Amino acid sequence: MDVHDHVGQNLAISKIKIESLRESAASPELAEDLEEIRNLISQTIESTRSLTFELSPPVLYELGFEAAVEWLVRQTRQQYGLSADFKADGQTKPLDNNVRILLFQAVRELLVNVAKHAQAHNVTVSTRRVRNEIRVSVEDDGVGFDISKAGSHDYKTGGFGLFSIRERLGHIGGHLEIQSKPGRGTRVTLTAPIDQESQNSGEGRK
Numbered sequence: 001m002d003v004h005d006h007v008g009q010n011l012a013i014s015k016i017k018i019e020s021l022r023e024s025a026a027s028p029e030l031a032e033d034l035e036e037i038r039n040l041i042s043q044t045i046e047s048t049r050s051l052t053f054e055l056s057p058p059v060l061y062e063l064g065f066e067a068a069v070e071w072l073v074r075q076t077r078q079q080y081g082l083s084a085d086f087k088a089d090g091q092t093k094p095l096d097n098n099v100r101i102l103l104f105q106a107v108r109e110l111l112v113n114v115a116k117h118a119q120a121h122n123v124t125v126s127t128r129r130v131r132n133e134i135r136v137s138v139e140d141d142g143v144g145f146d147i148s149k150a151g152s153h154d155y156k157t158g159g160f161g162l163f164s165i166r167e168r169l170g171h172i173g174g175h176l177e178i179q180s181k182p183g184r185g186t187r188v189t190l191t192a193p194i195d196q197e198s199q200n201s202g203e204g205r206k
Helices: 002-023 028-055 058-062 065-080 097-117 162-171 196-200
Strands: 083-088 122-130 133-140 175-180 186-193
Touching: 002 028, 058 065, 058 097, 065 083, 065 097, 065 122, 097 122, 097 133, 097 162, 097 186, 162 175, 162 186
Parallel strands: 083 122
Antiparallel strands: 122 133, 133 186, 175 186
């Protein structure tokens, strides 16, 4: 959110300065060029707002991670026409803000990949707590793939983004597990640590 605020502020200032220059332009041609630049800045401002909402929507902060994922599943169902479901185990899962954002973005990437590449009819996102970890699974009934070929160049550029997700999870002490076979669908499980400070203060107990 801080990055968006900084970019948005700079764009807004640039727009104001362009408008000022346009009003004092020495020629109609220059004024027209400046107006075109102003319009491009306006479009960029709207695009950054939209991107920020998609990557980290208000519901993620207002209602928490699981409610945000449930919202994401509904969006996937509406946008792509998939049969998409969300399941939770009912346990509290306090998460550090960085972990929450990373997991949300990872689930979003996985759902987009299922919709665009897996040729699936059904996808289920489930969350559960195992001791001091949260496990988030995205499972589909699509075409699957050969995990042994997961290191190939074709796989990396196939739109799955799994290596990027695995690397990001590793930075926060988490990991990623893939279960898949050709024609048998895919199950990707994201594991990340529970926020120990919140747990110790009593928020994580249940």
